[in-house]
Amino acid sequence: MTTVAEQDVALVDLIDRLLGGGVVIAGDITLAAADVDLVYLGLRAVIASVATAREQGVLPETGSAP
Amino acid sequence: MITLYAITDHPTAALPAGVGLHAVADGELSAVCGPAIAKEISADALWAHERLVEVLMDGRDLLPVRYGTSLPDDAAAARALEERHGTYAAALERVRGAVELAVRVFGEGGGASADDPSPGERSPDRGPRERSAAPDGRGDPPGAGAAYLRARARAAAAEAQARTRVHEPLARAARATALAPLPRAGELLRAAYLVDRDATAAFTARVRDVQERCPKLRITCTGPWPPYSFAGS
Secondary structure: OOOHHHHHHHHHHHHHHHHHOOEOOOOOEOOOHHHHHHHHHHHHHHHHHHHHHHHOOOOOOOOOOO | OEEEEEEEOOOOOOOOOOOOOEEEEEOOEEEEEEEOOOOOOOHHHHHHHHHHHHHHHOOOOEEEEOOOEEEOOHHHHHHHHHHOHHHHHHHHHHHOOEEEEEEEEEOOOOOOOOOOOOHHHOOOOOHHHHHHOOHHHOOOOOOHHHHHHHHHHHHHHHHHHHHHHHHHHHHOOOOEEEEOOOOOOOEEEEEEEEEEHHHHHHHHHHHHHHHHHOOOOEEEEEEEEOOHHHOOO
């Protein structure tokens, strides 16, 4: 069972990896820079919700096991 | 157009059926390709991509490809493999038998050090930075510069402490590490660890151990992920 906060944590980690990691094949990424900016706009909202979850004490005290 | 998901060196292993995947080979390397995906990014699209790569990762060593990478056709995928064959083969050796675990560390009060005594300055990464963005600082209250420097010093000390108390013990359980140079506001540490597939339980046990010893920090750990942070040259 995962809480909403845990899903947000995983989503931030997912975005970091899919859009910031992985093999880059030069010149062939079809996402426009504006598209990625939109994703990071959304990402900031996710971080805000994580912060809210932490204030409310629902973020797990320990790391969630994979 | 085709979408690239991963580069692997198990060209003969069967691909999951029903999602239109096919492999383009160049020697022992192959690129796992599929039909072009929609250009809009959504959480669902990212998770769908991730689930597919995770299915591929189950039973293969692979280099995940950056999300959104597409090529005109199979011939272009074969050329891309050929051009950097040595680089990809070497990267595959580095990640062979390993997965990636993601760790982030948060302090109390959104990045302030845990013993920050001043409630009015609990978000030094945000407030002072916004103020300093005002034209040449006019309108800042007197002493704002000094308060900013004190806040930055506290944040830097908290980040250094997170590296010592969290990153270093975790790094000893990992094959390789990748530290994000600048954690986001609220984060003291953002790191990826390349861990042997059969050592992930030991790694997460170590995360829990570190969390118990540092109760004022909040540590998140997700994974196992494909080795996104270790796929580059």
